Amino acid sequence: MTRISGMRFALIGAILIAISFGLARFAFGLFVPQIRADLDMSARTIGLIAALPLTSFVFISLIAPLVTKYFGARNTTVLSASFSVLGLALISQASGPFILGLGVIACGICTGLMMPALTSAMQALVDRSIHGRVSSIMNAGTSIGVAFSVPAVLFLVGAWRYAYLSFTLIAIGGVFLAWYFIPSVSKITPANAAPPPKITVRQWWRLLKLSLFAFAMGFIASAYWTFGPDLVTNLGSLTSQQSGWLWLAVGIAGLGGAVISDLADRNNPAITHALMLMMLATSLTLLAASPSQLYLAIFSALVFGLAYMSLTGLYLMTGIRLLPGRLSMGPVLPFLACALGQAVGAPLIGLLVGKFGYAESFSMFASVGILISLLSAFYPGHTEDELDIPEEETGLQAAFDYQLQDDEGEPLEMTRPEQVNKDGGP
Template sequence: MTFSPSMRFALFGAGLTAIAYGLARFAFGLFVPPIKADLGLSPEVIGVIGALPLVSFVLASFVAPFLAVRMGSRYTAMLSGTIAASGLLVIGQAPDAVSLGVGVFACGIATGLMMPALSGAMQAVVERSMHGRVSAIMNAGTSIGVAVSVPAVLFLADAWRFAYGIFALLAVVGIVATWRVIPSVSRVTPSDAAPPPPISRLQWWRLGRLSVFSFLMGFVANAYWVFAPDLVVTLGELPPNATGWLWLAVGVAGLGGAVVADLADRNNPPITQALMLMMLATSLALLAASPDNLFLATFSALVFGLAYMSLTGLYLMTGIRLLPGHLSLGPVLPFVAVALGQAAGSPVVGVLVEAVGYADAFAIFAAIGVVVAILSPLYPRTIGEEPEEEPDYETGLQGAYDHQLRDAEGNPLDPVTAGVSKS
């Protein structure tokens, strides 16, 4: 089978995303039970440590675009891989909570640097018409990384240090591949380039509402990302390696998130958000109610994976539509808001687990998810002053990126001048 250059780059980008997001960031929750037992950590401490990679992700997201310009895409991606490999090695050798926190903090930095580097390279090697589809494939790398971490916990649940050593080795392989595949390019703005249209007060208002919803979704979802495996082991008394099936379900179901987000763009985003948030809350409640039933726990992971990836895809497209011409801002803010919500939610879950137990803590977060879903009619829908003034464009993620390359009056923008980016 022969792939086009754009598809080859998309698949390679998905592989790097799998390492930076799936292994360096989200695989941590999968190994919480053995790590907690070996290092003698309380749920409260795990909650604080679980928030650290999200904080570092936000910090890195603000500096990554400048690094991509100064260093070029190749070296920014290699820096991300180097930090990821270092963080994974530190986690694998961690003797206490402090060193463990340092490792996961470093992994969050690597995550924040990777996507801006890939976006800059995409502009140089991928046709503009393919930007949306290529970005969707690269974004799916998160689910792939989560899924491929499953064999490690199935066979190495009691050897988590060795598993993290393997993850670090994969990160080194990614660094070498980056040197050979990604060009050393950065965004260049022509001297006669027209400035992007100013952001109106209405656009800021709608972007603010989107960011609030993104924050609240991240707040609720992080209970599952960090504590779901420990819940089924501690409360359900399942063997530690059984948690691998949860992450496999999350990864497989997450691949369908791009399809659901695309359907939402064709139909009614507020209704889709409400439905996905209800599914997110259901996954938390179902896991808390049946932690000792592996079948139901795995089903809850399927529901969670589909809901989470669908919502992040929906927020990505909405951010693109709200700020046409401001390509490095519209998609970035909702993803930063999700990370901030996750960082805020992780220690709160840890405190609640200490105070009321896993079942009640997850039930409280499920109730918060239901409340947020009820508020979905406030979800922003359009980019213009009035819905009927919105120009015609192709639906779906590709349409969102194509529309992003137009100014407020619908005139085409140069993709390099506009500086498209995804965080």
């Protein structure tokens, strides 16, 4: 069993997130034009299929903490990576909506298991003081995966099956990466461990507001994720190769979201939320207004990628602050709400595209984004008392009373962060 530092864990987590969220989940929109043409599917059918991985993600996320508890961080991460292999392989061999639907459902299960498993391992390995930053770095892995899918479009023109086969091989590598680097964690609760504080009515109310904002953002973003490339290829007559540059721009700009969400969490979350949501709406408008202008379309993708990743990172870090000591709930609920918003938005945008066309449908979703951004004054930003909560009162200190096991189940020694001196020795 290999022990790893906090930042190394963050990088490994980012790679696994890149495979699960980037390749297995969000790369699908990039290949919608090719899949629609090859399998002769309507916009409504594609919209329904695009909602399936989000629905399976929501369902599995509800039981993922229990799965992680009983199977351990490593086994759950390996299981998640295995579902990505299954899902990507099924998509590559799909001959109709049924097999394609099964493939995207498996990909949704993969994403629903991955983050809780990584969070469980993070609690055991990473100092609480950098939990937010490590989570933000891992979240940026989505951008890496999205950007990594672009070469498949550029070099495998029209060959979406081969592209998904290449993703399958990468996902197999992710299975081995998870098995080798993610620890097998079993919880040991010492007699003097502080239990997580009881969730107050005020915390529940603020978490509800956070989840509603996350739901709305996921709903609005579903239009771009599902039909962005399809819009520029059908309405703007751009080629599949040219539409690939949109996802590259989304991935590159999304990397900046980790920095913005970190800064916003420490300064003014409400103002940043309003600005990023307005940018999200602007990206939809830009794409719908000038689908035949490649550079404007790429600019809209840059705006979308920066806004989307900034918002998801902000929701994640706000959730950690709202419920300190409950990493299986605080950051998970807004992610669930975001996925549920996308699950509702994907089939709706498909229905609207079929009835009104791309430009009008995207404009409707952009209008919703502008409206929600005006309500950002109600965003549950942190209070000063939440910033100063001592570690022993959060319940997270007990996270270091975990035990790492080697492959034979024997315990490995683990040193608490406060027991490490400045030279790095015990």
